[in-house]
Amino acid sequence: xxxxxxxxxxxxxxxxxxxxxxxxxxxxxxxxxxxxxxxxxxxxxxxxxxxxxxxxxxxxxxxxxxxxxxxxxxxxxxxxxxxxxxxxxxxxxxxxxxxxxxxxxxxxxxxxxxxxxxxxxxxxxxxxxxxxxxxxxxxxxxxxxxxxxxxxxxxxxxxxxxxxxxxxxxxxxxxxxxxxxxxxxxxxxxxxxxxxxxxxxxxxxxxxxxxxxxxxxxxxxxxxxxxxxxxxxxxxxxxxxxxxxxxxxxxxxxxxxxxxxxxxxxxxxxxxxxxxxxxxxxx
Amino acid sequence: xxxxxxxxxxxxxxxxxxxxxxxxxxxxxxxxxxxxxxxxxxxxxxxxxxxxxxxxxxxxxxxxxxxxxxxxxxxxxxxxxxxxxxxxxxxxxxxxxxxxxxxxxxxxxxxxxxxxxxxxxxxxxxxxxxxx
Numbered sequence: 001x002x003x004x005x006x007x008x009x010x011x012x013x014x015x016x017x018x019x020x021x022x023x024x025x026x027x028x029x030x031x032x033x034x035x036x037x038x039x040x041x042x043x044x045x046x047x048x049x050x051x052x053x054x055x056x057x058x059x060x061x062x063x064x065x066x067x068x069x070x071x072x073x074x075x076x077x078x079x080x081x082x083x084x085x086x087x088x089x090x091x092x093x094x095x096x097x098x099x100x101x102x103x104x105x106x107x108x109x110x111x112x113x114x115x116x117x118x119x120x121x122x123x124x125x126x127x128x129x130x131x132x133x134x135x136x137x138x139x140x141x142x143x144x145x146x147x148x149x150x151x152x153x154x155x156x157x158x159x160x161x162x163x164x165x166x167x168x169x170x171x172x173x174x175x176x177x178x179x180x181x182x183x184x185x186x187x188x189x190x191x192x193x194x195x196x197x198x199x200x201x202x203x204x205x206x207x208x209x210x211x212x213x214x215x216x217x218x219x220x221x222x223x224x225x226x227x228x229x230x231x232x233x234x235x236x237x238x239x240x241x242x243x244x245x246x247x248x249x250x251x252x253x254x255x256x257x258x259x260x261x262x263x264x265x266x267x268x269x270x271x272x273x274x275x276x277x278x279x280x281x282x283x
Numbered sequence: 284x285x286x287x288x289x290x291x292x293x294x295x296x297x298x299x300x301x302x303x304x305x306x307x308x309x310x311x312x313x314x315x316x317x318x319x320x321x322x323x324x325x326x327x328x329x330x331x332x333x334x335x336x337x338x339x340x341x342x343x344x345x346x347x348x349x350x351x352x353x354x355x356x357x358x359x360x361x362x363x364x365x366x367x368x369x370x371x372x373x374x375x376x377x378x379x380x381x382x383x384x385x386x387x388x389x390x391x392x393x394x395x396x397x398x399x400x401x402x403x404x405x406x407x408x409x410x411x412x413x414x415x
Contacts, residue, residue, distance in 0.1 A: 212302075212323075213320070214324070215328050215331075216328060216383045216386045216389060217327075217382065217386075220382060220383050243316075243317070244319070244320035245320065247317055248317075248320050248321055251389060251392045252324065252385055252386075252392070253375050253385050253388065254383065254385060
């Protein structure tokens with residue numbers, strides 16, 4: 001951009017830093033609808049820091065490419081602001097306002113300092129372009145930190161929903177909750193087989209009370225898990241087959257005759273105890 | 284009032300969404316728990332077929348009202364390779380993938396009405412209806 005060299009913006013940022021900061025602060029505090037989420041002093045400090053970095057980056061004369069090296073510190077700061085805003089529960093609009101609210105003080109300054117309309121137009125355009133790019137950067141960082149949260153939650157869910165519990169000496173239970181898609185089935189299968197080895201268990205009860213839909217793929221995954229457990233010397237009992245699931249399995253034509261199934265986890269547990277030669281008597 | 288919704292099936296996450304939407308529709312039509320489970324399971328099979336064998340496609344969910352009875356129609360469409368021998372595909376235990384080979388026949392048994400059209404190289408359309 002040939003105009004970049006003669007831009008007055010770096011100079012204005014330098015000479016009017018204090019006024020810009022106080023006007024921007026007022027602007028931000030006036031639009032700050034979430035006073036509970038961020039302290040006034042903290043906001044002030046962020047403004048001061050940002051303006052300082054913006055000023056020094058602008059001195060390079062490059063106002064059109066915020067991806068360049070001289071803008072690295074500004075980018076890092078905006079990223080960290082977006083991250084903390086998104087964690088505190090700010091909306092995307094509220095987060096982006098941090099950058100966009102700087103437009104008014106800056107444009108006011110430009111209007112005061114530049115008398116030639118053509119020059120003013122060009123400078124305002126450059127300032128808009130710059131602040132828009134920085135605003136987009138904020139949005140991208142905000143989005144990214146949200147995505148990280150979702151990803152983390154997905155991983156947590158995957159772990160959470162497949163605990164293998166020991167019911168008795170030699171008896172394990174695997175209560176499955178949610179959808180049995182292939183990625184999760186892998187985790188389920190691994191954690192069950194691992195626990196069978198660790199505990200030397202002879203019976204494993206897979207409870208599917210919490211599985212909303214049992215279709216052929218789910219059944220196939222279950223059958224594979226049962227077969228693998230059997231190869232390791234453990235018998236599997238599938239429990240928690242609700243009436244509607246039982247009917248559906250019949251219509252689907254899935255053959256579960258090789259697998260021991262029970263309606264409830266309690267029934268399955270009793271059967272497992274019997275198999276271990278243990279009985280429970282009421283006192 | 285008739286309710287219509289169209290959904291994309293492009294990933295296994297979409298299959299989950301289809302199941303949820305079908306369950307929602309089934310509840311609105313007033314299906315009991317058994318009928319809900321049947322149509323949801325049929326939808327799950329067909330949605331997965333659309334994804335795995337058809338390379339992705341769409342499903343249209345429609346509530347039906349005919350005289351005094353209400354129902355739910357699901358139309359699965361893909362522009363995949365198509366099915367050369369439909370009779371064979373409907374046979375239990377037949378699969379060209381790694382599945383059990385029960386899905387398509389199972390879906391037919393779970394529905395009250397079942398229609399399948401397929402042209403090799405052009406795609407497949409499966410329509411299932413379940414009445415209350």
